[in-house]
Amino acid sequence: MSNAVAAEEHRRGLSNLKSAKTFCQICSAFCGLGVVTDGKTVIRVLPDKENAFNWRDYCAKAGTAPLVRDHPKRLRSPMKRVGDRYVAVSYEQAVQEIAAQMKDIIARHGPDGIGTYIGNPGGTNVANAMFQGGFTAAIGTHSVFYVGSIDQNNWHVVAEKMYGSEMAGLIPDIDHAKCILLLGTNPADSGMNWMSITPQGWERVLAAKEKGADLIMVDPRQTPSTKKATTHVTIKPGEDWALLLGMIKVIFDEGWIHQQDCAEAKGIDAIRAIAQSASLDELSQRCKVDVATIRDIARRFATAETAFCEARTGVALNRNGTLGEWLSHVLNLITGRIDRKGGRTYVKGMVKNYMQLFNKMAPPTTRRSRIGNYPAVVGAYPTAILPDEIRTPGPGQVRAMIINSGNPVSGGPDGARLDAALGELELLVAVDMFQRESHRHAHWLIPGTHFLERDAFYGISNLYEQPFVQLAEATIEPLNGVKLEWEFFRDLALEMNAPFMGIKGLNPVIRFSKWLAGVTGNPRLAFGPRWIWALLVKTQAQGVKWKQLVQNPGGFFFGEKRYGDFRPSLQTKDGKINAAPDEFMAILKQRLAEPMPATDAQYPLQIISRRRPSMMNSWLVESGKHPRNYGEFVEINPADAAARGLADDQPVSVVSRLAQVQARVRITDDMSPGVVGMDQGWGSRLFDPQGGEAPEQVGVMRNTLVAADVLDELAGAPNLNGTAVQVSAAG
Numbered sequence: 104m105s106n107a108v109a110a111e112e113h114r115r116g117l118s119n120l121k122s123a124k125t126f127c128q129i130c131s132a133f134c135g136l137g138v139v140t141d142g143k144t145v146i147r148v149l150p151d152k153e154n155a156f157n158w159r160d161y162c163a164k165a166g167t168a169p170l171v172r173d174h175p176k177r178l179r180s181p182m183k184r185v186g187d188r189y190v191a192v193s194y195e196q197a198v199q200e201i202a203a204q205m206k207d208i209i210a211r212h213g214p215d216g217i218g219t220y221i222g223n224p225g226g227t228n229v230a231n232a233m234f235q236g237g238f239t240a241a242i243g244t245h246s247v248f249y250v251g252s253i254d255q256n257n258w259h260v261v262a263e264k265m266y267g268s269e270m271a272g273l274i275p276d277i278d279h280a281k282c283i284l285l286l287g288t289n290p291a292d293s294g295m296n297w298m299s300i301t302p303q304g305w306e307r308v309l310a311a312k313e314k315g316a317d318l319i320m321v322d323p324r325q326t327p328s329t330k331k332a333t334t335h336v337t338i339k340p341g342e343d344w345a346l347l348l349g350m351i352k353v354i355f356d357e358g359w360i361h362q363q364d365c366a367e368a369k370g371i372d373a374i375r376a377i378a379q380s381a382s383l384d385e386l387s388q389r390c391k392v393d394v395a396t397i398r399d400i401a402r403r404f405a406t407a408e409t410a411f412c413e414a415r416t417g418v419a420l421n422r423n424g425t426l427g428e429w430l431s432h433v434l435n436l437i438t439g440r441i442d443r444k445g446g447r448t449y450v451k452g453m454v455k456n457y458m459q460l461f462n463k464m465a466p467p468t469t470r471r472s473r474i475g476n477y478p479a480v481v482g483a484y485p486t487a488i489l490p491d492e493i494r495t496p497g498p499g500q501v502r503a504m505i506i507n508s509g510n511p512v513s514g515g516p517d518g519a520r521l522d523a524a525l526g527e528l529e530l531l532v533a534v535d536m537f538q539r540e541s542h543r544h545a546h547w548l549i550p551g552t553h554f555l556e557r558d559a560f561y562g563i564s565n566l567y568e569q570p571f572v573q574l575a576e577a578t579i580e581p582l583n584g585v586k587l588e589w590e591f592f593r594d595l596a597l598e599m600n601a602p603f604m605g606i607k608g609l610n611p612v613i614r615f616s617k618w619l620a621g622v623t624g625n626p627r628l629a630f631g632p633r634w635i636w637a638l639l640v641k642t643q644a645q646g647v648k649w650k651q652l653v654q655n656p657g658g659f660f661f662g663e664k665r666y667g668d669f670r671p672s673l674q675t676k677d678g679k680i681n682a683a684p685d686e687f688m689a690i691l692k693q694r695l696a697e698p699m700p701a702t703d704a705q706y707p708l709q710i711i712s713r714r715r716p717s718m719m720n721s722w723l724v725e726s727g728k729h730p731r732n733y734g735e736f737v738e739i740n741p742a743d744a745a746a747r748g749l750a751d752d753q754p755v756s757v758v759s760r761l762a763q764v765q766a767r768v769r770i771t772d773d774m775s776p777g778v779v780g781m782d783q784g785w786g787s788r789l790f791d792p793q794g795g796e797a798p799e800q801v802g803v804m805r806n807t808l809v810a811a812d813v814l815d816e817l818a819g820a821p822n823l824n825g826t827a828v829q830v831s832a833a834g
């Protein structure tokens with residue numbers, strides 16, 4: 104039954120089915136959805152073809168929503184650990200006891216004794232992230248960690264240093280590009296939504312190519328995406344910076360630069376000088392891309408009428424992630440691709456100047472971590488140092504953690520070490536729909552909500568390709584009446600008498616609003632995210648009215664796509680783009696001075712990873728709908744397999760200097776010599792604290808191979824791609 108039919112039948116009293124609009128929040132393609140429910144369970148979800156921004160990316164992951172929402176292992180109430188099992192307790196009891204324990208820890212260790220980690224779903228569940236932030240501000244802790252330090256800090260660091268705001272987003276203008284250079288991305292499986300939201304991005308890239316655009320993809324392996332490229336350039340994992348610097352060098356040497364944009368930016372001379380002094384041969388040896396190819400793609404990129412370059416997580420997830428991201432921006436800048444048609448454009452979004460507003464709300468800090476002296480990025484420290492922050496005594500030692508919609512034991516480096524450290528905490532609170540690997544030692548399990556169960560707003564950001572806003576309402580009640588994550592953080596701050604959001608005088612207002620909501624039976628009267636969204640729209644929005652949002656739950660465009668808004672919005676002190684931030688130049692000089700890479704005799708292969716369409720990092724494994732064997736094999740080139748005497752499907756050990764995992768071999772030409780691959784996100788156990796069934800495990804947790812001690816100095820990201828390993832027959 105279609106949505107329209109369900110709605111009509113419901114209206115005429117013919118069926119108990121209701122339909123409503125929302126948008127999918129599994130990944131940031133934010134596909135519009137129509138949801139049919141009977142009020143208790145989700146009957147089906149469908150793409151909302153009336154959603155003006157996006158529905159065409161709709162995929163199998165959204166189709167799991169009915170299953171996941173009602174999954175038997177989903178947490179249905181707060182649970183407290185008693186001995187080696189969990190018992191269900193009331194929400195009020197959980198809040199009271201956790202608050203009391205936290206106050207005690209703060210009395211002994213100070214506010215930094217309480218740490219928080221928020222994972223990838225916090226990026227789409229903005230109410231959750233915002234209220235967790237309100238809680239950390241309330242108690243005044245700086246022990247804040249988040250998934251971005253694994254996958255996207257390089258992007259924020261580059262945005263801040265070059266453009267003056269950690270949220271300066273430049274969106275690819277796919278349809279008008281004549282040359283598209285993509286590094287470290289497999290959009291055929293993952294979509295094109297990393298730090299920019301371009302609906303149907305990959306289909307549009309292919310359409311542009313069909314019309315004659317040049318598509319260059321840089322990836323150490325073949326993927327479904329690289330197979331569609333005009334040119335696939337294989338690269339040594341972790342060394343994109345060398346390729347990009349080589350291209351920049353060629354462009355300066357040949358004089359293919361955009362004079363005006365170079366004249367207007369700061370630091371061009373420094374970039375030119377370092378590029379010109381670098382040896383193209385050496386750069387070529389570092390990245391294992393031959394000189395002729397570097398010259399060829401530099402020429403194609405620089406001389407194309409329009410072009411953009413985008414580096415994504417393949418470039419980010421290693422110690423050179425910031426260098427790679429930075430040089431991809433420099434390449435765009437010197438060839439005149441920033442904020443121009445067919446390049447990387449800037450979308451102002453709903454507020455007048457989002458970069459400025461963001462800087463006001465979350466001013467960049469100069470704080471550095473106690474362990475390792477890493478900078479805080481977007482207010483958070485690298486997840487990789489969390490085990491040491493837990494284990495190292497002294498002021499600031501983390502004694503309690505809240506892990507909110509995340510699974511860092513699976514997603515981050517050296518999961519075994521993090522797991523052990525989490526087991527030493529006085530207090531571990533997991534806020535999640537399910538109990539997974541990272542929540543194994545939790546003292547408390549606080550149920551999280553499914554995205555269908557909550558209101559959602561995604562209009563603040565300037566990361567949408569076109570000015571679009573949508574305020575969606577919950578399409579179904581939370582399962583078993585569980586509270587929304589933001590309510591938990593609000594109530595915890597109230598219970599601890601800590602000023603929510605760090606605003607003195609707010610708590611009494613919140614208490615009064617809750618009382619009022621109770622006596623009137625109108626939950627909207629209680630202080631919640633809608634208050635803040637409404638305030639934001641009413642005080643900051645241009646061209647969007649709150650009423651309009653409420654009346655159009657399917658969302659709407661409020662402006663045209665434009666060019667030329669970026670430079671006037673820059674937040675650097677001198678209002679110019681800074682092409683050569685000092686911190687980046689210093690690291691680049693260090694890298695150029697390092698000895699040429701030699702193959703590690705003991706661990707001669709480098710391991711990278713791959714996503715699969717049916718999974719979202721480590722979640723959705725619970726849907727059970729995955730092709731057989733995903734997450735269980737290691738892909739290897741025929742020559743590397745032959746040299747080790749390995750046959751297809753043979754059990755093998757994959758060994759790094761840190762750990763080893765067992766897998767089965769899949770021999771394939773997709774892999775380049777010297778590079779092996781394993782799927783990411785698998786192997787994390789799914790527990791059943793309510794039903795008591797044995798934990799389920801599908802596939803291998805490949806990140807246990809990755810040490811947490813080699814990090815990007817600027818962004819704190821670990822070497823999740825590129826770790827040195829050996830593969831040998833098991834046993």
Ligand SMILES: Nc1nc2c(c(=O)[nH]1)N[C@H]1C(S)=C(S)[C@@H](COP(=O)(O)OP(=O)(O)OC[C@H]3O[C@@H](n4cnc5c(=O)[nH]c(N)nc54)[C@H](O)[C@@H]3O)O[C@H]1N2
Binds near residue numbers: 223286
């Ligand atoms: N189905 C599905 N979709 C997803 C997700 C999911 O888990 N499942 N996750 C979502 C999330 S959170 C994100 S951040 C995005 C990520 O989306 P993408 O950034 O597109 O990430 P991947 O699909 O992992 O593709 C990364 C590519 O980089 C290559 N690579 C590895 N190392 C290097 C290197 O050193 N240099 C270069 N040039 N390439 C390298 C890998 O071989 C791989 O093909 O996807 C989102 N979409």
Ligand SMILES: Nc1nc2c(c(=O)[nH]1)N[C@H]1C(S)=C(S)[C@@H](COP(=O)(O)OP(=O)(O)OC[C@H]3O[C@@H](n4cnc5c(=O)[nH]c(N)nc54)[C@H](O)[C@@H]3O)O[C@H]1N2
Binds near residue numbers: 254509511513535806
């Ligand atoms: N080797 C390698 N490692 C990688 C990557 C890679 O490409 N290669 N990719 C990295 C990337 S890009 C990312 S983003 C990280 C992901 O790392 P994390 O974000 O730490 O982990 P996820 O696996 O996404 O786990 C998300 C958790 O949130 C829960 N959840 C989902 N929705 C909600 C909700 O609405 N509310 C609540 N309360 N809980 C919810 C899920 O049940 C799940 O337990 O992994 C990184 N790790």
Ligand code: SF4
Binds near residue numbers: 128129133134165294
């Ligand atoms: S998971 Fe699929 S349906 Fe959901 S937003 Fe992403 S692409 Fe769209």
Ligand SMILES: [Mo]
Binds near residue numbers: 254
């Ligand atoms: Mo991610």
